Amino acid sequence: MNFRTFSLEFPRHARILIQFWKTSLVQAMEYRVNFMLGIGANAIDFTIGLVQYGFFFSVANSIAGWQKDQMLAFYAIFMTIFSLHFIVLFPNLEAMSQLVNSGALDLVLTKPISVQFLLSFRKLSFDEMGSFFTSQVLLLGLWATGRIDVSAQNLFLFFGALFCSFSFVYSFFLFLMAIAIRIEKLQNMAELMWSFFTFCRYPVDVFPRWVRSLFISLIPIAFITTIPAKALTVGVEPSTVIWGGFLAVVFLFAARFFWKTAIASYTSAGG
Amino acid sequence: METSSSIVTRNLCRTFEVRRKSEGFLASLKGIFWPRSNFVRAVSGLDMEIQTGELVGFLGPNGAGKTTTLKMLSGLIFPTSGSISVLGFQPFQRDYEYLGRISLVMGQKQNLWWDLPPIETLAIHREIYNISQAEFRARLDELVEMLEIVDCLDIQARKLSLGQRMRCELAVALLHRPQILFLDEPTIGLDILMQKRVRAFLLNYHERFRPTILLTSHYMEDVIALVQRVIVINRGLKIYDGTLNELSKAARLEKILTVTFQSIPEGFSPLAFGKLIFQEGPRFQVKIPREKAAETASNLYSTGKVLDLTLEEAPIEEVLGELFAS
CATH class of the missing domain: 3.40.50.300 (P-loop containing nucleotide triphosphate hydrolases)
Structure with a gap:
């Protein structure tokens, strides 16, 4: 899809997306108890993480140079990205496995809509919203009480870094979706995504120097949570965010290419 | 095009x-x-x-x-x-x-x-x-x-x-x-x-x-x-x-003939006409070559003992089966 087609098609795709999300909400409401339990469990999970940090800082003043309030901001940003992944991307990654194995992907591919768009965003998991909202409350609380001081430049770099972060997560997700089409089995792929986030749970500063360099220059783990958190709390060099932006664009294009190749080589089940 | x-x-x-x-x-x-x-x-x-x-x-x-x-x-x-x-x-x-x-x-x-x-x-x-x-x-x-x-x-x-x-x-x-x-x-x-x-x-x-x-x-x-x-x-x-x-x-080489007699003519053998599908008392069903269908029906009527006689096409499943086999 070129830019002109994209701009023409965007309003229709946006309407379709809203309809899909409404449907996801209706679906979640079909299982109301599960929905409420999910939100509750998420909020508890978030709180346990918070208590963990509380324990760490009861015996140490800083972790790898990160003060308590900075670390809390880091945690809020990690949970924002982590929960957004679980709200938007993960349910679609799971559904992809089902679509490929059952052959229902055939019917999706015959719709006049961007298949990448449809398969990436059509499902939402609302019961994962507990973590998302509690992390926003924590971030706003830290800012409102003056425990993190955010300058205009830092805020600007933060949003730039956040864009890079989402781009990397989405690229990785798209790679996995493409692999699912090729190998027609996805269970381990979803676990790979989980391992990927394990690396992002703590600032890259806790790793040895050479691992840190690797995570900034080649494998963009640092850009998922550490750089956005640093941008917001202590500030980062604009060149770091520019490098992240460059890498993000490269990763997005590579993932898109890989996806298109996978769709072109799709052989469908049976027949 | x-x-x-x-x-x-x-x-x-x-x-x-x-x-x-x-x-x-x-x-x-x-x-x-x-x-x-x-x-x-x-x-x-x-x-x-x-x-x-x-x-x-x-x-x-x-x-x-x-x-x-x-x-x-x-x-x-x-x-x-x-x-x-x-x-x-x-x-x-x-x-x-x-x-x-x-x-x-x-x-x-x-x-x-x-x-x-x-x-x-x-x-x-x-x-x-x-x-x-x-x-x-x-x-x-x-x-x-x-x-x-x-x-x-x-x-x-x-x-x-x-x-x-x-x-x-x-x-x-x-x-x-x-x-x-x-x-x-x-x-x-x-x-x-x-x-x-x-x-x-x-x-x-x-x-x-x-x-x-x-x-x-x-x-x-x-x-x-x-x-x-x-x-x-x-x-x-x-x-x-x-x-x-x-x-x-094009594909059917045979027709299905079903005949019911008032009484079975003396010396009648369905095998003389084609492949027997079933027999129930005086009622016979046989598969006969398409080109012999009219002649066979006429011969049977000439015995004067036919109560009912039908000639049908073979089922399409069989036709396709023959096509795939060939």
């Missing part, structure tokens, strides 16, 4: 790489490092031309290449070689305009959201195909009436019977009034009554809107009830393209 043809394929081929695996653990281990595969030609040089508004049966045994052809025509998979033109489009380019004009119904795969009532899936399709609210209402009312699904729309898809689900699937697939409809075994798994209802609906729909329909089915009742023209393929090769009647005449 002719303008009145909706579907044209020329020398269409599709080859698949199929992984081979021998039995046992060691073979599995070996397969990880040295995978074995071979190439299977699913469709081989298929030439086909279907006129706008035609309803054509696409027949063949399992593995003949029917579904692969439908998948190529609907843009799901690329052909290995050859050309396809459907409504002037090359399906594998997946042009939105093209996809907006076709619909694929697969009896074993579903469009409906499992946990939601069909009306929710229909609402999504309204957005996907950019159908105005008023038009959506009108089309939905029409389809609901034709398919008799008024009671199914607000029940979760997973709680519907197979027949109800299939009819809802058809409503979803036809909501955007496709010009081309690919039906891959739409009656599979349905009971006889439901098969009849689906067939009646398809006939009615085709008569009213005249879409071009390509139908595959293993149920000969579907073929006989719905289509005049059939294309038969076997092992990826087209072996017949013509009317159903001509297929019967």
Whole structure:
């Protein structure tokens, strides 16, 4: 899809997306108890993480140079990205496995809509919203009480870094979706995504120097949570965010290419 | 390519790489490092031309290449070689305009959201195909009436019977009034009554809107009830393209003769005429060579003891069976 087609098609795709999300909400409401339990469990999970940090800082003043309030901001940003992944991307990654194995992907591919768009965003998991909202409350609380001081430049770099972060997560997700089409089995792929986030749970500063360099220059783990958190709390060099932006664009294009190749080589089940 | 043809394929081929695996653990281990595969030609040089508004049966045994052809025509998979033109489009380019004009119904795969009532899936399709609210209402009312699904729309898809689900699937697939409809075994798994209802609906729909329909089915009742023209393929090769009647005449070497006598004539032996199918008292059914049918009937009447005599064509299943065997 070129830019002109994209701009023409965007309003229709946006309407379709809203309809899909409404449907996801209706679906979640079909299982109301599960929905409420999910939100509750998420909020508890978030709180346990918070208590963990509380324990760490009861015996140490800083972790790898990160003060308590900075670390809390880091945690809020990690949970924002982590929960957004679980709200938007993960349910679609799971559904992809089902679509490929059952052959229902055939019917999706015959719709006049961007298949990448449809398969990436059509499902939402609302019961994962507990973590998302509690992390926003924590971030706003830290800012409102003056425990993190955010300058205009830092805020600007933060949003730039956040864009890079989402781009990397989405690229990785798209790679996995493409692999699912090729190998027609996805269970381990979803676990790979989980391992990927394990690396992002703590600032890259806790790793040895050479691992840190690797995570900034080649494998963009640092850009998922550490750089956005640093941008917001202590500030980062604009060149770091520019490098992240460059890498993000490269990763997005590579993932898109890989996806298109996978769709072109799709052989469908049976027949 | 002719303008009145909706579907044209020329020398269409599709080859698949199929992984081979021998039995046992060691073979599995070996397969990880040295995978074995071979190439299977699913469709081989298929030439086909279907006129706008035609309803054509696409027949063949399992593995003949029917579904692969439908998948190529609907843009799901690329052909290995050859050309396809459907409504002037090359399906594998997946042009939105093209996809907006076709619909694929697969009896074993579903469009409906499992946990939601069909009306929710229909609402999504309204957005996907950019159908105005008023038009959506009108089309939905029409389809609901034709398919008799008024009671199914607000029940979760997973709680519907197979027949109800299939009819809802058809409503979803036809909501955007496709010009081309690919039906891959739409009656599979349905009971006889439901098969009849689906067939009646398809006939009615085709008569009213005249879409071009390509139908595959293993149920000969579907073929006989719905289509005049059939294309038969076997092992990826087209072996017949013509009317159903001509297929019967061309391939049927035998007729079925059923005769009931007042009393069996002395010295009568059904084996003298052909292959005995059954005998119940004075009633015999035999398969006789087509060219001897008239003469045999005349000879039997001349005995003066015939109560009833009928000559029928052999069932289409047998005809196709003979075609595939040859």
